[in-house]
Amino acid sequence: MCLILFAYNTDPHYRLVVAANRDEFYQRPTRRLCFWPEAPDLLAGQDLQLGGTWLGITRQGRFAAVTNFRQGRRQPSVGLLSRGQLTLDFLLGEQQPLNYLQQADPDAYDGFNLLLADQQGLYYGSNRNDQSPKELEPGVYGLSNASLDTPWPKVREAREELGNLIEQGELSVDNLLKLLQHNQKPADDQLPDTGVGLEWERLLSPRFIRSEDYGTRSSLVLLQRYDGHTEVVEQSYLPEWQKPQGHCFSTT
Template sequence: MCLILFAYQVHPVYKLIVAANRDEFYQRPTAPVHYWEESPKILAGRDLEKMGTWMGITTKGRFAALTNYRNPQELIEGKRSRGELVAEALKHKGNVKDYLQGLADYNNEYPGYNLLAGDANELFYYSNIEQMLRKIEPGIYGVSNHLLNTEWPKVKIGREGLSRIITGKQEDLADKLFELLQHSDPAPDSILPSTGISLEWERMLSPLFIKSEHYGTRSSTVLLMSEKEIQYAERVFSKAGENNKKYTIVL
C-alpha cells in the first residue's frame, strides 16, 4: 500500500474511514480481497509471492495497513517481507498495542515501513524508521512512502479531499472516496519530494493514482467502520478491466 488516507473519530457515523491505494509492479501475483482459508476471520487481499498483505480487517473489527518507506539506498536483501506485519497484526490474539511495541525488537529485520493497527476505539501508528509508537488522536491523516502526515503533494491533496468529502453531503460516500483515489494528475516539479530516485520517477509516483508501463496502482480500497458494522470495498485494476468487491461485516 502506497497511500493511506484515514479519518479517525471525526465523523458522526463512521468512527474509522479509510481510503487507500496499493501500488505495485503489475507482474507481482496478487489475490483480491477475500476471507483467508486458514484464517477465516481475516478479510484482506494477498500478495501471492510472500503471502502477506498490505491492508485488512477482521470480523471483530481489527484493522491493519502498511506502506513502504522509500529509501533507494536501503539494503533489503535478506530482510523479511513487510506484508507479514499486517497479517500478524490481524492474527494477534492479544492487545494490538502489545504487538506493536514488540516490533521494536525487530526493527532491522524489515525494510522501512509505516504500520497502522487497531480498531474504531483505539488506533496506533508505528514505523521502524521513526521507532516510536504513536496513539492516533481524532483527526484526518495521510501516509505515503515517508512518515505519517508528511506533506507530500499526494498526501496533502488526499487529506484535503477526504476532509471535504466527509464534511459534505453523505450520499454515496464510498463512491466519492473512490473518485478521490483516482486523482492522477502529477505534481509540479517545484513541489516534488526528493527521495533519491530520478526526477522522472518522482513525477510518475507523485499522483494519488499511478499509471506507467510496468508499475502503478493495482487496487483501491475503502473502509467505513461504524459501531455496528464495517463496509469494506475493493476495486482491482488490471489489463482485463476493473474487478469490484464489497463486503459488510456486522459487529
C-alpha cells in the same frame, strides 16, 4: 500500499473511514480481497509472492495496513522479513496494537509505516523515524511512503479532500474511489526528493499511478460504523478495470 487516507472518530456515522491505493509491479502475483479460506475471519488481499497482506480487517475488528518507507534506490534486501507479514501476524493474533508495535524488531524489516487498530483505538508506528509508536487522536490523516502526514502534494491534497467530504456529509464509496483515482501530477518544484531521481519522483507523484510495468493495482474503501457494521469495497485494475467487489459484515 502507497497511499492511505483515513479519518478516525471525526464523522457522525463512521468510526473509521479508510481510502487506500495499493501500488505494485504489475507482474507480482496477488489474490484479490476476500475472506481467506484458511482464516475465515480475515478479509484481506494477499501478496502471493511472500504470503503477507498490505491491508486487512477481521470480523473481530482488528485492522492493519502497511506502507513502505522510501529511501532512494536500494539493492534488494537479503535476510529481512516481509513487511506484509507484520500486518498478517497482527491480524491473526490477539496482541494489543501498541504492544505489538513496541515489540516489532525494527531491524528485521525494510522501512515501514504500520497502522493498527482494534475496537479500543488506532495506532501508528514506523522503523524509519524517531517517533515512538503512538495512539492516534481523532482526526483526518494521510500516509504514503514517508512519515505520517508528511506533506507530499498527493497526501496533503487528498487528506484535505477527505476532510471536505466529511464536513459536507458526502462520504460514499463512489466519492472515495473517485478521490483515489485522481491522476494529475504536481509541478516538479512541488515534488519531494527521496533519492530515486526526478523521473521516478514524477511517476510516483499522483494518487493513481500508471506506467509500463508499475502502478496502482487496486483501490480500497472501508467504512466502519460505530455499531461495528463495516463495508469494504475494492476496485481492482488488473488485468483490466474490474467491477468493484464489496463485503459487508459486523465486528464483534
